[in-house]
Amino acid sequence: MISEAHMTWLAQRARAGMAARPAYEGETCDGGTCEGGTCEGGTCDGGAHAASVDDVIHWGTAGGANVLGLTELGRIAPGAPADLAIYRLDDPRYFGLHRPAIGPVASGGRPVLKALFAAGEAVVVDDAIPGLGMEALGREARAAVRALMAQA
Structure with a gap:
């Protein structure tokens, strides 16, 4: 996103x-x-x-949730559902920004995801999904594509 x-x-x-x-x-x-x-x-x-970048962040968080009628989402507050992405901001492309926190939106590219919390649970830690073997997933995906291509 x-x-x-x-x-x-x-x-x-x-x-x-x-x-x-x-x-x-x-x-x-x-x-x-x-x-x-x-x-x-x-x-x-x-x-x-x-x-502004702040406008875009609002549209993708609280503003987007409000449009969908999900007023309990899109904000950080006690008791609110905790879906939160934390990005590393030490990438050189963010060094010249007046506010490094706007870096992922203003500078584009793929920022490193330090942590992602969904419903208060960590689902991504240090840019990886704990317990998910990416090599095995890649093999399965390539096999599925080969099978689909063989059927076409």
Whole structure:
């Protein structure tokens, strides 16, 4: 879902950014605004104002739960169902961010999942599902694909 969250953020930036017009050599910025953005080298800031990473995180958590009528989900509070993903933020792609916690959404890619809790139980620890043999799972998946291809 991190890839989808990243793409959502980029798509929102592009939606407003399509109105951006650069200031070419010899032109100056008129100091105006464009759909709520500020002038920086042209007539619009390229859509950065369209949606913040915080907006996208809200849409994917409490906002998404509310849309589905699941008002008890999407928040961290005593007594609330505990579904929580914890990512490592020591990846070099996050080093230049003003808030490293926005890294998984702002920078894209696949962050390392330190832990994932579902209903309060750890289901992923250090980027692996405890007790799941990935090699065996890979063999089973490849065998299933071969069987399907043989039937086709």
